[in-house]
Amino acid sequence: MKQAPTNAVPDKKRRSFFTQAAAGIALLTLAPGVRLVDLALGKKDETAVTGTVRWGMLIDTTKCAEGCVACVEACDTEHGLTGFNRPKTDAQWIRKLELEDEQTGKAHSLPMLCQHCANPPCVDVCPTGASFVRKDGIVLVDKHICIGCRYCMMACPYKARSFIHEELSEQKPHAPRGKGTVESCTFCVHRVDRDHTPACVEACSEAGHQAMIFGDLNDNNSTLTKVLGELASKQVREDLGLNTGVRYHGI
């Protein structure tokens, strides 16, 4: 178990050396002002998202504290998810699961949220095209097109989606929500588009756990891919072949 990471590291370094070298050559050979790699990295407001990036997340369940709901609370606050005291139908974009291996008694705590699949069943079943995968891998509902049929809720193996049953008021300006539409975790798209991390990840780290790492799965130099290269990780229901953007370590 200890061996794997040490073996993996030099490989990674070599690979990133090559990508950097390749980028250097590309910069030299292209006309001035034309770049293959955006050195500024941050996305500008006026640029569209592209498939160069695939947003993803690693949840280290060995660091996730039992009973801690910092991520859930941060998500509720960020998006104004105030409940109606109806736990069965109140909107929930992220929830905590406490699991126990019946044989060994080993307990796990982990947050469950939209897994941002590359092949999402919610998108397959949506009759209007409201459910879609954005180019950078974020699975979203375009609520302007959603008719509230809830097929996607049935199709999702992770129970990640909610339907809004009540008329709402006092929504957050950056998180429009309304009766009759389905919604789920957006990876805090409004923050990510402006170079910030999702609220849950930030809260987890502020709570001192750092159990959630957010980043670009396509970028060999991101902390996320580096950690994924060192820690064993799993997709929940990997057998479904959905290629989830959210991965778990320690389950």
Next chain:
Amino acid sequence: MAIVPWLILMTALSLLASVELAGAQVLGNSRAAELDQCVEPTEFMRRNHMELLIHQRDETVHRGIRTKNHSLVECIACHAEKDSDGQFVSINAEGQFCQDCHVTAAVSMDCFQCHATKPDVNAQLTGLAIAMTRPNCQR
């Protein structure tokens, strides 16, 4: 002659009407009141703001484009009025900027079932001011 007072009245009425159409809608206690211009020429805005908004909607939701000029959040941030207590009034409340003209023009729109009708008082992430550091941001 009895017709003269009528003529005067009609002229006065039509003058009043044209004054209203010529921009009386921007309300005193909003940020817009301190500015000379909308995000596009006023005449253009009066006729075409819906197209701008619908276009921006798709650009933002599907392509992640977050420019501010045609953003609905920004219309509200600039056009929403504060009451005498300094509290923002909903942009779709009676007599308020978007609502007033829409009532006159018999427009009904569902945007505010979902979209906030007041600017974010904390202005946390309304697009104009975000300067928070995100320790875990990997880009």
